[in-house]
Amino acid sequence: MPAVRVQKHEAEKVKNLLKKLGLYDGKRRPKREENFVLLPVISSPKLMELGFEVIDVELPFRPERQIYKNLESVLAEKLTKEELAYLRRYDIIGDIAVVQIPKELEHRQRDIIEALLIVHPFVKVIAKRGVHEGKFRVRKYEIIWGEKRLTTVHKENGVKIKVDLSRVFFNPRMKGERYRLAQLVQDGERILLMFAGALPYALVIARFKNVEITAIELNEDAVKLGLENIELNKDKLRGKIEVIHGDVFEVVPKLGTFERVISPTPKGIDALSLALSKAEKWVHYYDFVHEDRFNEFKKRIEKECQKLGKQCEVRIKKIADYKPHVYKVCADVMLF
Numbered sequence: 001m002p003a004v005r006v007q008k009h010e011a012e013k014v015k016n017l018l019k020k021l022g023l024y025d026g027k028r029r030p031k032r033e034e035n036f037v038l039l040p041v042i043s044s045p046k047l048m049e050l051g052f053e054v055i056d057v058e059l060p061f062r063p064e065r066q067i068y069k070n071l072e073s074v075l076a077e078k079l080t081k082e083e084l085a086y087l088r089r090y091d092i093i094g095d096i097a098v099v100q101i102p103k104e105l106e107h108r109q110r111d112i113i114e115a116l117l118i119v120h121p122f123v124k125v126i127a128k129r130g131v132h133e134g135k136f137r138v139r140k141y142e143i144i145w146g147e148k149r150l151t152t153v154h155k156e157n158g159v160k161i162k163v164d165l166s167r168v169f170f171n172p173r174m175k176g177e178r179y180r181l182a183q184l185v186q187d188g189e190r191i192l193l194m195f196a197g198a199l200p201y202a203l204v205i206a207r208f209k210n211v212e213i214t215a216i217e218l219n220e221d222a223v224k225l226g227l228e229n230i231e232l233n234k235d236k237l238r239g240k241i242e243v244i245h246g247d248v249f250e251v252v253p254k255l256g257t258f259e260r261v262i263s264p265t266p267k268g269i270d271a272l273s274l275a276l277s278k279a280e281k282w283v284h285y286y287d288f289v290h291e292d293r294f295n296e297f298k299k300r301i302e303k304e305c306q307k308l309g310k311q312c313e314v315r316i317k318k319i320a321d322y323k324p325h326v327y328k329v330c331a332d333v334m335l336f
């Protein structure tokens with residue numbers, strides 16, 4: 001059966017491209033071979049046209065449950081249609097499943113736990129999530145099954161990220177966004193990462209690109225985890241990460257400028273002017289914006305640039321739904 005043979009460091013990028021083109025065969029597992037990875041693909045002349053090395057190899061099939069079963073299909077046997085409509089997206093963070101159980105489904109908690117264990121037999125903890133709280137944006141959780149811990153190692157974009165959900169912010173749904181930024185970055189850049197958390201953005205960027213990242217974070221627990229994460233990934237990182245424990249608004253004004261500034265801004269904090277003032281070429285500024293206010297947000301950024309004597313081009317990208325009509329967005333700002 002066909003597989004594409006790629007260098008290990010390119011595997012993630014090529015896999016994403018193949019998925020986008022509908023050529024990746026998710027029913028079989030990829031395989032490592034020294035410095036190469038064999039990616040299962042669907043037979044297509046397009047692969048040759050794209051210049052890939054296609055070989056014929058037996059790659060093992062994934063267990064059936066991983067392909068066909070999702071939580072909804074398992075629960076469809078037990079829950080009514082009305083109840084199924086209340087099911088929310090859940091996250092798998094390392095070996096922890098994080099679920100939301102609305103009050104309409106509280107009486108179904110046991111069924112939901114059983115179904116999760118069928119779909120994800122490797123999870124060791126199932127936790128119900130609450131809202132983000134405080135300036136460190138940590139969520140409240142209630143463990144409803146398994147080991148009594150909220151610490152785990154999550155794998156994403158080829159890096160390991162140790163997190164303690166009871167002490168630090170972490171959002172696995174930003175995986176694609178972190179990959180997007182890593183692809184925009186060029187080797188050799190100096191990057192300022194504000195509000196760095198346990199370093200998920202820094203690790204993914206430094207895994208793909210040979211850059212110098214200065215990361216600022218106020219939560220001491222996140223800083224400690226970030227340093228552990230650098231150690232955990234040291235063999236894979238092409239770039240360097242320096243972590244500064246402190247308040248962005250005190251530390252950053254004392255620093256010089258950077259080619260690129262990234263601000264995964266906590267909700268309710270305005271660090272726009274600071275981010276723009278420290279950037280030479282690019283800013284990626286995250287915020288939560290009502291769909292009717294995208295243009296207003298863009299104008300505000302342009303005005304801030306003018307105040308700083310800089311010209312800019314702004315693109316607002318929707319990253320995730322936050323609540324009805326409000327999105328988490330990233331403003332990609334090019335300065336010139």
Ligand SMILES: C[S@@+](CC[C@H](N)C(=O)[O-])C[C@H]1O[C@@H](n2cnc3c(N)ncnc32)[C@H](O)[C@@H]1O
Pocket residue numbers: 135136137169170171174194195196197198199200201216217218219222246247248249264265266267
């Ligand atoms: C939305 S989270 C993003 C964390 C990380 N970038 C991630 O994506 O996982 C915001 C982070 O900013 C940190 N933070 C909040 N206020 C801060 C400040 N004034 N200076 C530095 N860090 C701050 C919080 O502790 C939290 O880790």
